[in-house]
Amino acid sequence: MQTRSSNITRNAHLISRSDRAHRNGHLAGVLWFTGLPGSGKSTLTRALEHRLFELGVQVTVIDNHLVRGGLSADLGFSRTDRAENVRRGAEVSGLLARAGRLVLAGFISPYRTDRDTARRAVGENFHEIFLDADVAVCERRDSARQYERAKAGLIAEFTGVSSPYEKPLSPDLTLDTALLDVGQSIGLLVDYVQRHFAVQDGINSAGRR
């Protein structure tokens, strides 16, 4: 650090992405998990966070639950508010990525236009991960019985029932979570991270220097 005189100026530098990547032993970025309610976003992001943490990765989950609980507490569930909620989730994900973290962002984000907004907000190293499972499968897994309540009209505009889900046209990774179990999906995701977020000798060196 350069020590400056008391004539304070505003042009000191932030730490670069490269400096952070070399410190952490891996690149930063966002894995954006999209899919129907019940497709496995929460389960896979949390299990992957745990696995990557064990591998020394600076990793963070951001999802609807975490964002709605604070940052988006002022928003409702209109189309506009849902889009704004996704936008804020993406902006936060981008801030975390620029701080060096690998972000596992889980949002239904059913509209392509909202996911495009997310990609722009994040910028570098945005990866769209599509959890592909059809409504029947997701409904069978739905221990909270959200699908049942949506079909009974108790939840308005529920994605997959009364509101559309627009499949990604060209996702960076697709996981058929109707066929893959959690362990298989996590294995594929760890491979994906190792291929796309390695610095030199790979993420297994993270934490060492």
Place this chain on the structure above:
Amino acid sequence: MQTRSSNITRNAHLISRSDRAHRNGHLAGVLWFTGLPGSGKSTLTRALEHRLFELGVQVTVIDNHLVRGGLSADLGFSRTDRAENVRRGAEVSGLLARAGRLVLAGFISPYRTDRDTARRAVGENFHEIFLDADVAVCERRDSARQYERAKAGLIAEFTGVSSPYEKPLSPDLTLDTALLDVGQSIGLLVDYVQRHFAVQDGINSAGRR
């Protein structure tokens, strides 16, 4: 990680604050820098980020510039919008802290009520750092000539000129940036971080395991 069956559930655990602290070698939290325009928020947060990064700390600056550029791009400068901007900055700071980071948040945040909101949003380990320098000193340092333009009526509701600054009643740390130079302030801040964010053998062990 426990590998589960394809019967996906939602109750996998996030990494605890304690796990993250032990990994990183320091506690997480937020140093919330408040003070007049020109009091040194940008200079000190950036210089401190640099110094702490060298010490192995997982550290991130969040400030008005970074937040206004994306997350708060929809907000203007009314009293309501400024309060919302501070709230979002605090929510993001809290998310980063819960992800294990030491956050250096720099916001003028002239109203006590907004800083109280920030403290509540962050929760654990919120530290209010007051950069205490009077308007005359801040104006002398103001290379962007904002004070001059505010006095000429070209910037509305400029804190310290046409809008009030409510001093903290009981800040966690006060730095008289009219008397201290940057190096002295950074020295005091590093001491403060070492006292309040150490895990066992202190932040100097960060990055090792």
